[in-house]
Amino acid sequence: MSEIKKIDYTVGKKIRESLQADCQSCFGLCCTALNIAASSDFAINKTAGTPCPNLQSDFSCQIHSKLRDQGFKGCTVFDCLGAGQKVSQTTFHGQDWRQSPEISEKMFRVFPIMEQLYEMIAYVAEALSHKVDSSLFNKLRLQLEQLQRATELEADALLAIDIPNYRLPVNILLIETSEQIRQSLIVKMKEKNARKFDYRGADWMGKNLKRKDLRATNLRGAYLIAANFEHADLRGVDFIGADLRDANLRGADLSTSMFLTQMQLNSAQGNHQTKLPSHLKRPSHWDH
Ligand code: SF4
Incomplete structure (x- = not known):
């Protein structure tokens, strides 16, 4: 069997489609861990690590159905891709920061790192769903595996990750993917x-x-x-x-x-x- 026949573009598509936030399994990390600056997108200022005043004891939002009307448009835009539940349920094994305040500081620092790993995973998984050549496909697959392994690390190891060092090779692969896919379309469009x-x-x-x-x-x-x-x-x-x-x-x-x-x-x-x-x-x- 030739190598090209082993390429399965549906794997990346399935992984990309599976990257969805599950707020029920998260301890309100986007509403707590992140810094919020008052703007047209957010009605309040809030420092990283401070819970939003609208976050309820069960980690739901008390103005969920009227966020845009009350000046919190940014909350309807945000998407963690599943990083929140990963930190809550895997990295910290279901311990919540309200009941275990001793973990809160570390948990809130891990969340933005996990969020960036998930963002890179989403891009690389999507790249794997495009009809790239076998060499690029294999490089993307290895990159995806490396990123997925990183999400399984313990909290201290996650905090030690140098995110720019991860972003660099990902960026190179995404540019190559874009060039290949757009170039094949440009050829089909008979543009020189x-x-x-x-x-x-x-x-x-x-x-x-x-x-x-x-x-x-x-x-x-x-x-x-x-x-x-x-x-x-x-x-x-x-x-x-x-x-x-x-x-x-x-x-x-x-x-x-x-x-x-x-x-x-x-x-x-x-x-x-x-x-x-x-x-x-x-x-x-x-x-x-
Ligand atoms: S307004 Fe609601 S969704 Fe937005 S940060 Fe506060 S609790 Fe979270």
């Missing part, structure tokens, strides 16, 4: 000049791109705040690190976009016509 698809870091804030064919565009790290992508074709677009706050995605086709996250979607506007990748959910605040 690949450079005209490169808008890394572009400032498209408020730009009107309604009904534009933007397939295979590299929008890595682009500023897309309040840009109008209504009914735009965004298949094969690399959105890693792009700022999509209040971007209009109504009717846009994102079905095969790359490295789009739930947080990016939650921060944007869309409707029932917006086509999404299978691992992302339609935000409840979008138009119906």
Whole structure:
């Protein structure tokens, strides 16, 4: 059997789809461990390690159904991808910081590290679901295994992780994935000049791109705040690190976009016509 036949692109897809927050199994870590600065997204200031005043004794939010109305839009955008339940149930074996205050400080420092590991796992798992060549697929698979092993470490070992050292090789692999996938689409589109698809870091804030064919565009790290992508074709677009706050995605086709996250979607506007990748959910605040 040739090596190419061993490639199973569904494994990465399944892992990516499984990365969902389960707030019932978490001890309100995003509402406690993280620093919150008052802004249009958060009505209050809160230091890291201090529970939000809206966090109840059972770790649920007392304003859950009216977060946006009460100035906590940022809470509806956040997505830990499952890092919260991993820290609560695996790293700290189901001990909660209210009943065991001696673990709280360490638990709150571990959470942002786990969150970053999960973010990298999500990107690498998604990359494995794209039709990359066998060499890149194998490198991605090894990288994913390394990240998954890191999430099983004890708390002290997690705290010792040098996150930038983990991010560097991941970033290189994600860039290679983006190049391969977008290049094959550019060839299918019979376009010769690949450079005209490169808008890394572009400032498209408020730009009107309604009904534009933007397939295979590299929008890595682009500023897309309040840009109008209504009914735009965004298949094969690399959105890693792009700022999509209040971007209009109504009717846009994102079905095969790359490295789009739930947080990016939650921060944007869309409707029932917006086509999404299978691992992302339609935000409840979008138009119906
Ligand atoms: S408002 Fe609710 S969801 Fe937001 S940080 Fe506070 S408790 Fe958590």
